[in-house]
Amino acid sequence: MKSNRFFNRDVVSIKDFQRDELEFLFEKTDKMKKLNPKEKDELGKARIMGYLFYEPSTRTRMSFEAAMASIGGSSIGISDLKSSSIEKGESLQDTVHVMDLYSDLIILRHQLDGSSKFAAEISEHPIINGGSGSEEHPTQAMLDLYTILKEKKKIDGLKIIILGDLKYGRTIYSLLYGLANYDVEIILVSPPTLQIRQESIYGLKNKMKIVELVEMDETIIKNSDILYVTRIQKERFSDPQEYEKVKGTYTIDSNMLKKFKPDISIMHPLPRMDEISRDLDNTNNAVYFKQASYGKDLRSALLALILNESPL
Amino acid sequence: MKSNRFFNRDVVSIKDFQRDELEFLFEKTDKMKKLNPKEKDELGKARIMGYLFYEPSTRTRMSFEAAMASIGGSSIGISDLKSSSIEKGESLQDTVHVMDLYSDLIILRHQLDGSSKFAAEISEHPIINGGSGSEEHPTQAMLDLYTILKEKKKIDGLKIIILGDLKYGRTIYSLLYGLANYDVEIILVSPPTLQIRQESIYGLKNKMKIVELVEMDETIIKNSDILYVTRIQKERFSDPQEYEKVKGTYTIDSNMLKKFKPDISIMHPLPRMDEISRDLDNTNNAVYFKQASYGKDLRSALLALILNESPL
Amino acid sequence: MKSNRFFNRDVVSIKDFQRDELEFLFEKTDKMKKLNPKEKDELGKARIMGYLFYEPSTRTRMSFEAAMASIGGSSIGISDLKSSSIEKGESLQDTVHVMDLYSDLIILRHQLDGSSKFAAEISEHPIINGGSGSEEHPTQAMLDLYTILKEKKKIDGLKIIILGDLKYGRTIYSLLYGLANYDVEIILVSPPTLQIRQESIYGLKNKMKIVELVEMDETIIKNSDILYVTRIQKERFSDPQEYEKVKGTYTIDSNMLKKFKPDISIMHPLPRMDEISRDLDNTNNAVYFKQASYGKDLRSALLALILNESPL
Numbered sequence A, B, C: 001m002k003s004n005r006f007f008n009r010d011v012v013s014i015k016d017f018q019r020d021e022l023e024f025l026f027e028k029t030d031k032m033k034k035l036n037p038k039e040k041d042e043l044g045k046a047r048i049m050g051y052l053f054y055e056p057s058t059r060t061r062m063s064f065e066a067a068m069a070s071i072g073g074s075s076i077g078i079s080d081l082k083s084s085s086i087e088k089g090e091s092l093q094d095t096v097h098v099m100d101l102y103s104d105l106i107i108l109r110h111q112l113d114g115s116s117k118f119a120a121e122i123s124e125h126p127i128i129n130g131g132s133g134s135e136e137h138p139t140q141a142m143l144d145l146y147t148i149l150k151e152k153k154k155i156d157g158l159k160i161i162i163l164g165d166l167k168y169g170r171t172i173y174s175l176l177y178g179l180a181n182y183d184v185e186i187i188l189v190s191p192p193t194l195q196i197r198q199e200s201i202y203g204l205k206n207k208m209k210i211v212e213l214v215e216m217d218e219t220i221i222k223n224s225d226i227l228y229v230t231r232i233q234k235e236r237f238s239d240p241q242e243y244e245k246v247k248g249t250y251t252i253d254s255n256m257l258k259k260f261k262p263d264i265s266i267m268h269p270l271p272r273m274d275e276i277s278r279d280l281d282n283t284n285n286a287v288y289f290k291q292a293s294y295g296k297d298l299r300s301a302l303l304a305l306i307l308n309e310s311p312l
Helices: A019-034 A037-044 A058-070 A092-102 A115-122 A138-152 A170-179 A218-223 A240-250 A288-307 B019-034 B037-044 B058-070 B092-102 B115-122 B138-152 B170-179 B218-223 B240-250 B288-307 C019-034 C037-044 C058-070 C092-102 C115-122 C138-152 C170-179 C218-223 C240-250 C288-307
Strands: A048-053 A074-078 A105-110 A127-132 A159-163 A185-189 A209-213 A226-229 A265-267 B048-053 B074-078 B105-110 B127-132 B159-163 B185-189 B209-213 B226-229 B265-267 C048-053 C074-078 C105-110 C127-132 C159-163 C185-189 C209-213 C226-229 C265-267
Touching: A019 A138, A019 A288, A037 A058, A037 A288, A048 A058, A048 A092, A048 C058, A058 A074, A058 A105, A058 A127, A058 A288, A058 B048, A058 B074, A058 B092, A074 C058, A092 A105, A092 A115, A092 C058, A092 C288, A105 A115, A105 A288, A115 A127, A127 A138, A138 A170, A138 A226, A138 A265, A138 A288, A159 A170, A159 A218, A265 A288, A288 B092, B019 B138, B019 B288, B037 B058, B037 B288, B048 B058, B048 B092, B058 B074, B058 B105, B058 B127, B058 B288, B058 C048, B058 C074, B058 C092, B092 B105, B092 B115, B105 B115, B105 B288, B115 B127, B127 B138, B138 B170, B138 B226, B138 B265, B138 B288, B159 B170, B159 B218, B265 B288, B288 C092, C019 C138, C019 C288, C037 C058, C037 C288, C048 C058, C048 C092, C058 C074, C058 C105, C058 C127, C058 C288, C092 C105, C092 C115, C105 C115, C105 C288, C115 C127, C127 C138, C138 C170, C138 C226, C138 C265, C138 C288, C159 C170, C159 C218, C265 C288
Parallel strands: A048 A074, A048 A105, A105 A127, A159 A185, A159 A226, A185 A209, A226 A265, B048 B074, B048 B105, B105 B127, B159 B185, B159 B226, B185 B209, B226 B265, C048 C074, C048 C105, C105 C127, C159 C185, C159 C226, C185 C209, C226 C265
Antiparallel strands: none
């Protein structure tokens, strides 16, 4: 049996995890799904997950809480620390220190790059980065990779389009670093003003083929296996007309879908606005809800592996 | 043994439940009350209740959370979705879809009529309507009926006064449809501007005797078995003097109490403002707190019946 | 075996607890720490802690929630009742009454003196005062005493400095009444405008030696065993210059530390602002984080003792 390298470990950056570690996690996630509720209940019984969310995130928080509850554990925490008057003036350091005393692991979401690394140095219990700064959201990347694997039975050899706002979406950066463990081809498609930050993917370009475009062309559309869509936020544009102009280009509907490979998998980290038309929801191509479901499974497995030396 | 027709079932409207089903639920609630904590704990172990509250409701949410905790389950959710910035722009459909992936059943409170029915079509797990639109609050009606049954040992044959704001209180409509399963006489008493909406009780009038009044008369007072009081909100009146004028008429105090049958049961969905005087709280007639307690029991039973094929 | 005088008991004021009762609690806290998670899990299984926080308090709420979760129980409640629109207009009495129906014990934080005593008269289940009015925070005092005992192996005979804002900090008053059960010497040090309220400690002065100062002198510094620091809030001063003037005097840093006994224990109820310099955190003298940890243990024991006749 392989040893559990997740036991008692921080999850600060997707960059800290090697391919064999990710695959170990994916195997354990498969095992987790086969357990019945009462078997799962033993894995987190009487254990406490503390969460500290300096930025609100209903989606990520719910997913972790559901994961923890499904293995029989409890959650305590604060979901909008930034506006919590009581915490005004208390340092991140002290807040993490105290939560460390109250819980068996901590989920931290914070606006600053490096916040999770900093917290991991303070905390005796493991820190899981629930999204930090402009480019880290490691568990989102893990669940994205797991989703691709479940849908395509492999990750190597795939052509993956990532579409939308690539400048501000932190999930994209973690996903790219996760994908860099595999032999994939990446096509980044975004409006000129929302292109990926070059300095953040420096070092990735010699690990995998990355193409950057402002529009999809037919060859790319015809040959891709995954279409990963992200939200384009109106607020990012100084000129509303600029937004209206690009909006259509980055919207996927059933007409658009016909141009892709029949088995294209459409992913989205959610919440979705208009960028994927609702009439795709019932197609086999729509993977975005499955992705949320895989997320709960993967996070359950991750929590179980961190909390127990040989859980699964 | 009767089969459990609540297993895996949505609770969208009180209109969907027949008398024998309600009575099955009441019997199971009686059984639930006799279990000790550790027996109850087995009924919801490792199961997750998700709640989505688009309107705040401390009372209903607490009652459901307590019910779920008492059967050993966990709750996750969002208690003020309307003001949750992260959810701005996400459709009800997507929010329900994702919560469906995270939980074993969903409690939904929403300002729109039909929201629960809509959610039930999307969700694979059961939806429980925790209050929707202007007239549906099925679990409140169930616990109201159960309260009447516990206090009077029967429902058939009773004369029931419903007093206060009958126009805007959604609980009243569900209660009336619930009572329509029984042979009862209803006396509705409200200020002219807050009378019941005729179109919403159309179809009820041939099922039971309904009298509408703007003031209680002596015969009615002397002969009634139940006095169901609701809150009259100042905000409903354009003219504050109008409010002050009617306020007194719809307030029950110990002087007023003397005019009723000695065993009149006074109910109220809570929270209560001034419409029932505090000096009635320690009388045997005051049933409103018992009602809240019965509510927790009934909701525990309901959750157990929905989550398990033969729980009780 | 001594009988458990905490079973089913309200915790309204530290004044209600005698020395032998406190020591019983401290012994049980020691026992609690030796249990493994699954043994603890039995003590609160399927039991519900309700919390009603009319003032926000992340720290106290988290500590109680963690304590309840660690003994296998659930928590439900409202964390900012004052701004909860749904509760506007509902009396404390009714809110407590309903929470009493939903839970096995209630933690109440409220701005009014006497609120917990009032609630205890209404509630059938035990009330624990989580901070009320200007002078009661009994569980904070209990954990402070327990911390002193753990650090110094005794309480009798110690010299204890209490420093900072002694006028507005409610924890100080409960701590003094707790300490009055022991043979200690108290030195109160505060700016003239933030001195302790004489009327609130009337009756204490003949129970123990209390010295009041506006600055620490060398003899006191050299001879003290405990330095209990509290926060001085800028908002308390009408003149900001006045604040800047006193701020330095009530700040402990490594230079200051050198003047104390080498084994001085520095305590603080947290959150800490600038009044204790961060460079003391890794010294053996810094006890403030241990104090938070002892707090969770003590509250776990207290909850277990209240909920069970012979738990430990």
